[in-house]
Amino acid sequence: MNCFHCCKADHSLSFKDKRSAHKRDNTFSAFIHSMSHKTGSSKQRRIAAEIRKFGKAKKTPNVFKYQELADATENFNPDCLVGEGGYGRVYKGYIEAVDQVVAVKQLDRSGNQGSREFFAEVLMLSLVQHQNLVNLIGYCADGDQRILVYEFMSNGSLENHFLDLPPDQEPLDWFTRMKIAGGAAKGLEYLHDVADPPVIYRDFKASNILLDAEFNPKLSDFGLAKLGPTGGKDHVSTRVMGTYGYCAPEYAMTGQLTKKSDVYSFGVVLLELITGRSAIDNSRPSEEQNLVTWAKPLLRDKKKFTMMADPLLEGQYPRKGLYQALAVAGMCLQEDADSRPFMVDVVTALEYLSSPVTDEKCSPITDEKGSDLSGPFVDSIRGQRINGKQEA
Structure with a gap:
């Protein structure tokens, strides 16, 4: 029927x-x-x-x-x-x-x-x-x-668009992926910096990002979200919950939940969008089953960046845009929570990357040693840091 x-x-x-x-x-x-x-x-x-x-x-x-x-x-x-x-x-x-x-x-x-x-x-x-x-x-x-x-969100969850695609389904192109990442980042930025009281999402992952007919993303499933922190506090103490592969290491170890915990989870999803791999994939060789564990050595070597691009993209992406997106992901995934960017900086970065510009317009970004790593936003992020830490 x-x-x-x-x-x-x-x-x-x-x-x-x-x-x-x-x-x-x-x-x-x-x-x-x-x-x-x-x-x-x-x-x-x-x-x-x-x-x-x-x-x-x-x-x-x-x-x-x-x-x-x-x-x-x-x-x-x-x-x-x-x-x-x-x-x-x-x-x-x-x-x-x-x-x-x-x-x-x-x-x-x-x-x-x-x-x-x-x-x-x-x-x-x-x-x-x-x-x-x-x-x-x-x-x-x-x-x-x-x-x-x-x-109703007609295109379902993001997870359905880059994992185990059926033969008749077209993979997402590069700029659609960056558009989705940018919109999801804006959702987190709103929760962290605009919502009153602020909200820590706590379960940011591909299956919780829904897509409308134009592939505009919306965060869903707020069952694990937490109000706060407020009153000058920088964290919320809570029982560790979330999804394996997406949880920030400091939250998993201490139960102290901060906005930077969401930033780490965002980095995992951005890495999924770039690579076409799942955060945890037990069908892969043991050394590749955890996406972050597999990616971190590659993120330290610019020459290996193209190895991380989703093969389904078939090379159709701006090379420097790829470098910059991986740099954003790498910054979000830093072990030291204080060294991760704020979501407002991530939003700025992804607005830049989601515009279909030519490879020549993607300006290289350098770290302290002059290595070409990311986009122009990195300098502003670094400018907010004191001795490697970001101001609260």
Whole structure:
């Protein structure tokens, strides 16, 4: 059976439908109150208190009944399934009350972890709003159901566009890759420097970067995101969570989460985009299974930079642009967290690299020894450092 709701794109709402939608009990404070007391979780009550402390939400998500979402997806018809993983399943659907094609994410109902991440997702996406963050349309918390409703992103996740491509799928070209990296960097920059309170994303990876029809990226899945640090602190102490291969080494060792932890994860994804390799690939020889471990020796030798380019690019990239992108990745992946750039600097770098300029226009960048490593932004980054450390 075809999922006819999934294909609906143009419906007009009657006055009655619109009035009904406006009557929804969808105030954010009501959600916080109900979720905090339903679960009895002290952790969730603390998060609710933080929301009240830090001010108004950017937007108030719709509250959907389970039956509305079942209707939108033809009772969660497998024909509407567009993705699944450890979190649960995602279906494409159409909701008449909001007149929108949506992605309906039905979370796994087993265990308390799913409820905590569901609550954090609604909380975080109500506090932030940016063109490079996925838009939360609403949620459902009927009984033990935990369902999130997002805008639909027609090109799926970034992971689906450079790993295990089917024969009939064209690989992303160089400038599309840099455009995706640049947009994702802007999303992180917003979370770190504009959002109030600031947000540390904590789970930046290719599968959490969604792409619209024009390959504009949006960060999704905020279940592990953390508010802060605030009050002059530079880190948040928390249980180590995230995805193996993307976690910053200092966070994995100490549990002290900083904005620079996200910067490291960004470096891993940028390296994935450049090389076409996954952060962890157990099908490769043992010395190549961890992308960062394989890449670090090559990043120290400019003569080997072209060896790191994704073979699917077939050499179609500006050589100096490749050098500069690898330099950005290398800086983000430095062991010393303080030596990594801030996301604002990474955004500047990638705006430069995502423009389709000729190889001659990609100006070489030199390090202290005069080696050609990256782009013009590196000098400004270095100018902010004192004795190899960046100012806070």
